[in-house]
Amino acid sequence: MKIDLLYGREGLQFDLPDGIEPHLIEKPPFPPAAAPKDQIASALARPIGSAPLADLARGKGSACILICDITRPVPNHLFLRPMIETLMTAGIPATAITVLVATGLHRPNEGAELAELVGDPWVLETVAVENHFALRDADHVQLGTTSGRGVPVGIDRRFVEAELKIATGLVEPHFMAGYSGGRKVVAPGVAHHETIRTFHSARFMEDPAARECNLDANPLHEEQLEIVRMLGDVYALNTVIDDKRNLVFASFGEIIESHLAAVDFVRGYTEIGIGRRFHTVVTSAAGYPLDQTYYQTVKGMVTPLDILEPGGTLIIASHCGEGIGSDHFRAAQERLVALGPEAFLETLRPKQFADVDEWQTEMQLKPMRRGQIQLYAPHLSDADFRVTGVERAHDLTAAIAEAAARHGDPHVAIIPEGPYVVPRAAAPAAA
Template identity: 70%
Template sequence: MKIELAYGRTGLELSVPDTVRATVVRKDTLPVPADPARVIEDALKAPVAARPLEEAAKAAKSACILICDITRPVPNHLFLRPIIERLTKSGVPLSGITVLVATGLHRPNLGEELAELVGDPWVLENVACVNHYALNDEDHVMLGETPTRKVPVGIDRRFVEADIRIATGLVEPHFMAGYSGGRKVIAPGVAHHTTIRTFHSARFMEDPLATSCNLQGNPLHEAQLEIVRMLGGTIYGLNTVLDEERNLIFTSFGEIIESHAAAVEFVRDSIEVNVGRKFPVVVTSAAGYPLDRTYYQTVKGMVTPIDILGDDGTLIIVSECGEGIGSAEFREAQKRLVELGPEAFLQTLLKKDFADIDEWQTEMQLKPMRVGRIVLVAPALSEEDRAVTGVTCRDDVDEALREVLAETSAREIAVIPEGPYVVPFHRAV
């Protein structure tokens, strides 16, 4: 049996031996609209729980539009110009419009990468397209603390002070915040580093409700909602949903919390897949380009399938990792994991109010490590990078599978071609 896995830009074929039964876990197929531009247009014309954008913009002199960074395959080319043209028709000057890349604590997207991200030369030529820098104190307005969990709140002043504020993004499973998009594009997207490092600390990360597809009682989600409310006024959200082939299948637009909830409601039944059992071997991916450019992002693909991985099972994950391990800070966290071991590493985190930058991803790697063994297929990783992954590394996915099958005598496996964009679970039916 041949199964195509998401890997880089080209994909990677997995060959499953005839003696092995493979359960392939995919999203439910949803209809693909013939005209994606019309989907955007219809959403902009019918805002959820908010007045029309054109009406809100009549007295405005400035606008800030947030977009996700290069790690998310958001179809910015479809909606940025239509949004900007609506603003200018209502009197907002082009010189007053900023497209702000919500980098969080990721690296900035510059040059050709920024052009790829924006996806529309007209936008680049006519409005300011800039990156958020979480470590620049002067770029932020400090708003106090969230009422419930006392998270210090700092948000990029270009967003805070704009007359019209719009957050755009992709609604997909997120292994900490439940679902991406909406409020998450603001925080951590354009938040101060103390905000990001607080709700990525162990008191949030170790909460069992901070998990994929869960919004009820999720401490990150609740903190993000409080931050939105602290900002006050109307914040618009434009939320996109893509299928496995990256086709736009749904868009919601309107008040940021309500429009995000509408997108989650649309996609939830497709993304959350009950397979009814656990497996001794699970083969998955890091979702291909752009998510699998680094090992840092690859961890997401390790976490989302653990509900169907049997105790002491083996998780095989493929990832291109063409940019290597990730940030220098993440490398240091991974080194500490390897040197200290999982339990001692976790104990160092529990003592902190502020997480060190990017160490939260290492903390998330502990979750699948508690369940079973991880085998990473990322031939582009250097030996130096492999040494700090803390997992078993192999160069070929077919050889890795054969090796695991020989060691375990397993004859049933689960395969998740799209990786963390699909969340399998094993609830009995």
């Protein structure tokens, strides 16, 4: 039996071993959707909790539109031009419109990569498209601290000072913040490094509510909501795509309300009740662009944990064409390998500000506590693999056969979309 996983740009097909009983875990089909341009036009004209975009832009002298960085497959090519044209028609000059890449603490997107990210040469030729740099203190406006947890709040000056503030993004499960998009594009997207490093510290990361698909009492979500409220009026265009990257939903409006509308839509397609756990789970890191580094691959290790039996085997396939990730992440992984999981965690607990990118290593502790992790990543060098802290799978078919034999259980869960699908061990709700 052939199995297809999201992997790199082209996907990955492999043979399932004989005797294995596969349980394919996929999203149910999305309902038929209108043409992408019609979905975007409808969202902008029929907003949630705000006036239409054209009315919001009228009388404004400047605008800043946030877009996610290259790690997210957001369909920017579908909506940036109609949004910008709407702003210009309403009277905002092109010279006063900035598209700002919400990099958080990731590297900037430049040159051909920026062109791919934006997806429309007209946008690059018409308005300024710039990157956020979290480590540049002077680029930020300090807004004080949050009331609940004392997070210092610094936000990119270009966004704070724009008369019309708009975030755009993809709404999908996120392994710490519940769901991506909306408020998350603002913080950490265009936040100062101390803001990001505070709510990525161990006191947030080790909170059991900081998990995928959960917004209830999630400390990251709560801080993000307070931060966007500190900015005054902020709006958002939220998108949902299917496994072929087709647009299936778009909502526009006040940033919190419009984001929650997208979350409500996508929940029924991403949170999948299974009714059991498995000794062997096979998943992916969601393909390009998410699976280009090991750093992003950790997300695919965390989201299926609810269906992995304690002591089970999690096998994940990831392209990792760009290697391990940042130098900061490599340093954290080296410490993990040298110290071991528990000693590594103890070094994190006293910190007010997490070291850059070490929170992803901290999240890797979750699957390491649960069971055995095997990574199929033939493009990852031996030097990079040594700091992953997991086992290498050289052949997916053989790794599955060996795991099933080791556990004495032929039933194997397979999640082709990786972290875009969140399986739950509980039985599905009655229709």
